[in-house]
Amino acid sequence: EAQVTQNPRYLITVTGKKLTVTCSQNMNHEYMSWYRQDPGLGLRQIYYSMNVEVTDKGDVPEGYKVSRKEKRNFPLILESPSPNQTSLYFCASSPGGRYEAFFGQGTRLTVV
Amino acid sequence: GEDVEQSLFLSVREGDSSVINCTYTDSSSTYLYWYKQEPGAGLQLLTYIFSNMDMKQDQRLTVLLNKKDKHLSLRIADTQTGDSAIYFCAERTANRKLIWGLGTSLAVNP
Numbered sequence: 001e002a003q004v005t006q007n008p009r010y011l012i013t014v015t016g017k018k019l020t021v022t023c024s025q026n027m028n029h030e031y032m033s034w035y036r037q038d039p040g041l042g043l044r045q046i047y048y049s050m051n052v053e054v055t056d057k058g059d060v061p062e063g064y065k066v067s068r069k070e071k072r073n074f075p076l077i078l079e080s081p082s083p084n085q086t087s088l089y090f091c092a093s094s095p096g097g098r099y100e101a102f103f104g105q106g107t108r109l110t111v112v
Numbered sequence: 113g114e115d116v117e118q119s120l121f122l123s124v125r126e127g128d129s130s131v132i133n134c135t136y137t138d139s140s141s142t143y144l145y146w147y148k149q150e151p152g153a154g155l156q157l158l159t160y161i162f163s164n165m166d167m168k169q170d171q172r173l174t175v176l177l178n179k180k181d182k183h184l185s186l187r188i189a190d191t192q193t194g195d196s197a198i199y200f201c202a203e204r205t206a207n208r209k210l211i212w213g214l215g216t217s218l219a220v221n222p
Contacts, residue, residue: 103154
């Protein structure tokens with residue numbers, strides 16, 4: 001089954017404790033991206049990747065890092081999380097970057 | 113600047129048609145998309161329309177595009193309770209950026 005898998009689904013952490021949210025897709029898609037979803041602000045893109053070793057900033061990259069060492073994986077790294085990064089995070093992928101074709105189920109992150 | 117606007121809420125009765133509207137500002141848009149988000153789930157691509165088309169139909173879904181007015185609509189025929197969700201309009205601009213609306217929450221009442 002074609003899917004984008006994010007882990008964990010829920011995470012509560014403390015300020016400053018480094019964390020990684022994983023994202024994996026099984027469709028051999030070149031394009032992957034990360035979004036955060038906040039009430040009243042909608043979906044905002046954090047980072048995207050057009051292919052292996054090619055990443056670029058989205059609209060709200062501050063406080064986040066990503067890597068794309070393999071085609072299937074696109075982890076989101078928060079080196080020093082802060083409460084303003086409390087949000088619902090989505091990973092997405094597509095075959096050509098023209099649109100976000102498949103989304104993961106989301107990761108609800110709370111930073112206290 | 114680039115912006116996509118949608119009304120926040122829509123309530124319909126089961127069996128009626130739903131029409132969700134969206135306006136956008138960037139005239140260089142190439143594709144326009146409709147996504148559905150059910151509670152606790154990720155977004156699901158419902159349909160899309162190329163900017164040189166006026167209409168696209170896919171089973172119960174009809175997308176209408178008025179390029180002159182920069183207006184996009186999604187009509188759901190015979191709306192069912194399973195259609196209750198948040199619907200997002202998104203625009204792909206010529207520089208490949210994706211601009212999202214804030215979403216329209218559709219409530220279907222029995």
